[in-house]
Amino acid sequence: MQSQISELTSMIRIFEFMSYTFIMVVGFLFLSIIVMYISDVTQTSQAIRRNYPVVGRFRYFFEQMGEFFRQYFFAMDREEMPFNRAIRSWVYRAAKDLENTTAFGSTRDLKPENTILFVNTPFPTLSQDAKTSRDIVIGENCKKPYHTQNIFHISGMSYGAISKPAVRSLSLGAKMAGCWMNTGEGGLSAYHLEGGADLVFQIGTAKYGIRNENGEICKEKLEELGEQEQVKMFEIKLSQGAKPGKGGILPGNKVTKEIAEIRGIAMDSDSISPNRHPDIKSTKDLLDFIELVRSTTGKPVGFKAVVGDYNWFNELFEEIHLRGADSAPDFITIDSADGGTGAAPLSLMDYMGLPISESLPRVNDLICKHKLKDRIKLIASGKLITPAEVAWALCVGADFVVSARGFMFSLGCIQAMQCNKNTCPTGIATHKKNLQKGLHVRHKSVRVANYARNMEKELAVIAHACGVQEPRELNRKHARLVIKNGQSISLAEAYQSNKPNNEEI
Numbered sequence: 001m002q003s004q005i006s007e008l009t010s011m012i013r014i015f016e017f018m019s020y021t022f023i024m025v026v027g028f029l030f031l032s033i034i035v036m037y038i039s040d041v042t043q044t045s046q047a048i049r050r051n052y053p054v055v056g057r058f059r060y061f062f063e064q065m066g067e068f069f070r071q072y073f074f075a076m077d078r079e080e081m082p083f084n085r086a087i088r089s090w091v092y093r094a095a096k097d098l099e100n101t102t103a104f105g106s107t108r109d110l111k112p113e114n115t116i117l118f119v120n121t122p123f124p125t126l127s128q129d130a131k132t133s134r135d136i137v138i139g140e141n142c143k144k145p146y147h148t149q150n151i152f153h154i155s156g157m158s159y160g161a162i163s164k165p166a167v168r169s170l171s172l173g174a175k176m177a178g179c180w181m182n183t184g185e186g187g188l189s190a191y192h193l194e195g196g197a198d199l200v201f202q203i204g205t206a207k208y209g210i211r212n213e214n215g216e217i218c219k220e221k222l223e224e225l226g227e228q229e230q231v232k233m234f235e236i237k238l239s240q241g242a243k244p245g246k247g248g249i250l251p252g253n254k255v256t257k258e259i260a261e262i263r264g265i266a267m268d269s270d271s272i273s274p275n276r277h278p279d280i281k282s283t284k285d286l287l288d289f290i291e292l293v294r295s296t297t298g299k300p301v302g303f304k305a306v307v308g309d310y311n312w313f314n315e316l317f318e319e320i321h322l323r324g325a326d327s328a329p330d331f332i333t334i335d336s337a338d339g340g341t342g343a344a345p346l347s348l349m350d351y352m353g354l355p356i357s358e359s360l361p362r363v364n365d366l367i368c369k370h371k372l373k374d375r376i377k378l379i380a381s382g383k384l385i386t387p388a389e390v391a392w393a394l395c396v397g398a399d400f401v402v403s404a405r406g407f408m409f410s411l412g413c414i415q416a417m418q419c420n421k422n423t424c425p426t427g428i429a430t431h432k433k434n435l436q437k438g439l440h441v442r443h444k445s446v447r448v449a450n451y452a453r454n455m456e457k458e459l460a461v462i463a464h465a466c467g468v469q470e471p472r473e474l475n476r477k478h479a480r481l482v483i484k485n486g487q488s489i490s491l492a493e494a495y496q497s498n499k500p501n502n503e504e505i
Helices: 002-042 047-051 057-073 085-095 164-177 190-194 219-226 257-263 283-297 311-323 346-351 356-369 387-395 405-411 441-465
Strands: 116-118 136-138 146-148 152-154 180-182 198-203 231-237 301-306 331-335 377-381 400-403 479-482 488-490
Touching: 002 047, 085 405, 085 441, 116 387, 152 164, 152 441, 164 180, 164 190, 164 405, 164 441, 180 231, 219 231, 219 283, 231 283, 231 331, 283 301, 283 311, 301 377, 311 356, 331 356, 356 377, 387 400, 387 441, 387 479, 400 405, 405 441
Parallel strands: 152 180, 152 400, 180 198, 198 231, 231 301, 301 331, 331 377, 377 400
Antiparallel strands: 116 479, 136 146, 479 488
């Protein structure tokens, strides 16, 4: 009997120990979750953890584990679209100002046709011989020309398409980095001005921000914009990469009272721009409109377009020669068929327009052919978010490169593909306050600046490896294009067969 009691006592003690241990483990886990929750909601560096405390940590855990398991279960670095893991990782690291070296060799396949390879020299430029990017003047014949050294700038993203903290972060970051920021077609907000950055005001087909009650341009509002010191240039948007032939689309659930007032439209209804400027019906109308904006504001004016019909550029440049070089746009922004947007019909996104890999060099050749290269600056836009892509654009004739999605990644975009649903988990493309809280302006603005600075830095690395002193000295002999047989030819040779002529391109 005594032994049975002793056994029972021992079992009770074991159960008590197990119970206490279980309670302690559960308590520890509960306490850990509380600590992680508090840590996540108070930190400001990662929007996903701030918006989705504790649960959001799994994203970073799985991302890290993916490096070890992806060869067994997951896609490789370069198989995702529209931006693969390797490209996004470069931007993230550049934005965080982390070391951007990698080990064990390139994962990029160098054999496919149309792959770009840069030509290194046996005698690279020494750091003491390097130069900073030279100052470029846009609109030198304007009353108020614009000067800038930077090559890489922020492309058009409207307040409305992106959130208030996103606009504020971009504005502050652009000021720190010394690059310009394009307002997008949604008008000028106080948040664009807040950071003190140089601004390019984009005039969309709906004339948001400078329209009257009938949707026509209001000259008085245009004059007021011209007096804004931070507004340095004006860009007339003829078409956009992801949707040429279609106007901007902002769903009604993203049209707040403030956005409606800035744009000059009704609240809570879809904000849909016309598919072209109603008052620009021809090349002559375009040049007239450019002159109207330039004479009213005294500042450089250009236009943005996706290339479809090359011969239209011949018509444009011939009309410029008839009127005189002063009638030319001060810059032309070429967007790519694979450009980005928050909302577009798939039929246009997948099938309309030409990619910048074809259109940019040809438009540059047309500008040179018509002897307007010194008069018109060429800006490249559309999916160019890494140093190699930007360097390619410089090689084929671009004076500047602008990016929207690259800077979205610098803000923390995870390519969730919810830009049109007002449910962006990182707070970038949503007006939901509970999601916007994850986007900390002070921290994100630093990442914007880091990305722009590291882009300029690595452009110089490529330029020096090619033997020139600064990136704007790159030309077509400094890069090669892989052709069908797996061999490569110089870009100068590759585009020679595409030399423009007056008949057909």
